[in-house]
Amino acid sequence: MKLGGNTLSPIKAFCLAFFTPAILQGCTTTMTLRQEPVSIAIVNGIVWTADPSHPWAEAVAMSADRITAVGSNAEVRALASQSTRIIDARGGMVTPGFIDSHIHFLDGGMNLASVQLRDARTPAEFISRIKAFAATVQPRTWITGGDWNHENWGGELPQRSWIDSVTPDNPVWINRLDGHMALANGMALLAAKIPPTGGDVPGGTIVRDGSGHPSGIFKDNAQNLIDAAMPDPSPAMLDRALDAATTYVSERGVTSVDHMGTWSDLAVFERAHRTGKLRTRIYAAVPLSTWAKLRDTVAGRGRGDSWLRIGGLKGFVDGSLGSHTAAMMQPFTDAPRDSGLLVNTPEDLYSWTSNADKANLHVIVHAIGDRAIKLQLDIFERVERENGPRDRRFRIEHAQHIAPADIPRFGQLGVIPSMQPYHAIDDGRWAEKVIGPERARTTYAFRSLRDSGARLAFGSDWFVAPPTPLEGIYAAVTRRTLDDKHPNGWVPEQKIGVEDALRAYTIGGAYASFDEKEKGSLAPGKLADVVIIDRDLTRIPSETIREARIMYTIVGGRVVFDRRGNP
Numbered sequence: 392m393k394l395g396g397n398t399l400s401p402i403k404a405f406c407l408a409f410f411t412p413a414i415l416q417g418c419t420t421t422m423t424l425r426q427e428p429v430s431i432a433i434v435n436g437i438v439w440t441a442d443p444s445h446p447w448a449e450a451v452a453m454s455a456d457r458i459t460a461v462g463s464n465a466e467v468r469a470l471a472s473q474s475t476r477i478i479d480a481r482g483g484m485v486t487p488g489f490i491d492s493h494i495h496f497l498d499g500g501m502n503l504a505s506v507q508l509r510d511a512r513t514p515a516e517f518i519s520r521i522k523a524f525a526a527t528v529q530p531r532t533w534i535t536g537g538d539w540n541h542e543n544w545g546g547e548l549p550q551r552s553w554i555d556s557v558t559p560d561n562p563v564w565i566n567r568l569d570g571h572m573a574l575a576n577g578m579a580l581l582a583a584k585i586p587p588t589g590g591d592v593p594g595g596t597i598v599r600d601g602s603g604h605p606s607g608i609f610k611d612n613a614q615n616l617i618d619a620a621m622p623d624p625s626p627a628m629l630d631r632a633l634d635a636a637t638t639y640v641s642e643r644g645v646t647s648v649d650h651m652g653t654w655s656d657l658a659v660f661e662r663a664h665r666t667g668k669l670r671t672r673i674y675a676a677v678p679l680s681t682w683a684k685l686r687d688t689v690a691g692r693g694r695g696d697s698w699l700r701i702g703g704l705k706g707f708v709d710g711s712l713g714s715h716t717a718a719m720m721q722p723f724t725d726a727p728r729d730s731g732l733l734v735n736t737p738e739d740l741y742s743w744t745s746n747a748d749k750a751n752l753h754v755i756v757h758a759i760g761d762r763a764i765k766l767q768l769d770i771f772e773r774v775e776r777e778n779g780p781r782d783r784r785f786r787i788e789h790a791q792h793i794a795p796a797d798i799p800r801f802g803q804l805g806v807i808p809s810m811q812p813y814h815a816i817d818d819g820r821w822a823e824k825v826i827g828p829e830r831a832r833t834t835y836a837f838r839s840l841r842d843s844g845a846r847l848a849f850g851s852d853w854f855v856a857p858p859t860p861l862e863g864i865y866a867a868v869t870r871r872t873l874d875d876k877h878p879n880g881w882v883p884e885q886k887i888g889v890e891d892a893l894r895a896y897t898i899g900g901a902y903a904s905f906d907e908k909e910k911g912s913l914a915p916g917k918l919a920d921v922v923i924i925d926r927d928l929t930r931i932p933s934e935t936i937r938e939a940r941i942m943y944t945i946v947g948g949r950v951v952f953d954r955r956g957n958p
């Protein structure tokens with residue numbers, strides 16, 4: 392058992408009397424007891440701590456926002472008072488709260504917070520949902536998102552005449568789920584000054600009704616006409632998006648996120664923090680090219696606290712594999728004249744990285760293709776040589792397609808691969824067509840990276856993929872693609888174990904944001920960020936991991952999700 396706090400405790404004798412040698416070893420480590428009352432005691436758990444000195448336990452106690460003890464049921468029950476809330480884990484697994492190391496929190500939240508049309512089955516349902524949603528927003532607020540699908544009701548395209556009468560006060564601009572067309576209502580047409588007649592735009596179509604007027608549907612490039620008229624989302628909408636995102640990730644066991652975003656996103660988080668509304672901890676990265684502004688901001692007001700912290704800068708080397716914009720050393724297998732592109736020059740990337748590093752800031756760079764990854768590793772190596780030793784924890788985001796020779800460099804240089812395992816089982820359906828079988832062997836190379844000594848951090852890249860660590864663990868452990876075409880896993884030699892994946896979602900994520908002393912494992916003194924899962928992930932067939940359910944999510948000693956309370 393490990394306890395944190397001030398006064399010496401009688402627990403050691405207690406331990407000696409009651410426990411087997413294996414538990415006793417843990418018992419004899421930190422033997423002080425905190426006197427504050429225990430607010431929550433989790434008992435009957437299979438507690439996976441991510442703390443190698445004390446890897447397993449049965450129970451966890453917390454006081455205020457900190458963990459105060461990790462040990463056996465008897466030990467933790469002995470600390471409880473009448474005011475302690477006892478949570479019975481019923482044999483489920485208890486782990487540190489999950490850290491999603493790469494997320495676009497507000498984009499994800501905006502999608503959730505807007506009208507939901509994906510499963511609208513009839514035009515009547517489509518209309519009534521829009522009407523109901525419009526009643527919940529301020530006049531003149533744009534209603535966006537939607538993800539409707541006209542195939543649900545036989546293929547008739549929606550038109551503005553369906554919704555104009557139920558949305559008299561709000562511009563509506565809602566997209567089909569594939570993003571290739573969207574519906575505008577009359578107010579949106581007015582805002583965008585779309586003339587009643589006139590031609591299409593190159594690469595796009597304005598659908599017209601029988602009398603030649605715009606029906607409200609704009610396809611492909613024609614969508615730019617309305618997009619251009621859309622204002623930035625209002626502060627109220629952004630607050631709502633943050634709240635929706637927080638609830639959504641809490642239900643999935645996520646207690647901390649590394650947000651890849653902008654300065655205006657930071658303002659939204661700061662507003663929530665000031666009013667005590669944050670329920671997810673946020674490490675908010677801003678664009679790498681703005682390193683000087685971040686340097687000055689940090690100098691002026693510091694890096695923040697355990698709820699909201701700054702200091703990270705996110706840059707881009709290349710694009711994505713799916714759009715053939717990942718920068719590769721050799722051409723794409725299915726596009727022999729194309730080897731992708733760099734979205735920034737090597738000179739800019741070097742100077743931003745070097746200057747940010749000199750300013751003691753944290754450099755986090757998106758690189759997907761092997762050429763992009765090598766370029767950024769070279770920059771990291773050069774900057775380290777020039778700027779001298781420092782605990783810098785450079786990160787490469789995605790790190791998808793790595794040249795074999797560059798894999799050991801992650802471990803050697805201490806560069807963190809920040810990866811999204813769900814992308815592997817998604818892309819795995821088609822990636823080999825684009826890069827061929829040889830390059831596929833070092834794609835999403837979880838195992839090779841781990842074996843090289845690299846410290847993995849896992850995340851989702853939500854809104855692009857679901858922010859669901861259990862899906863990510865399933866993906867990393869099984870590598871079974873979403874189309875079920877690889878039952879033994881796509882590139883199975885790159886599978887890792889459940890505990891490896893758990894580490895990447897907990898202590899690995901904490902390390903990737905310089906937070907490993909505060910969170911990422913269950914130990915006395917650490918922040919009380921804890922998840923209870925309904926089953927022990929290490930003892931079930933790996934293909935059933937995605938069926939496991941989060942039962943409780945606790946952040947800073949506060950229950951933010953309780954499945955039993957909210958079935």
Ligand SMILES: [Zn+2]
Pocket residue numbers: 493494495651852
């Ligand atoms: Zn991203």
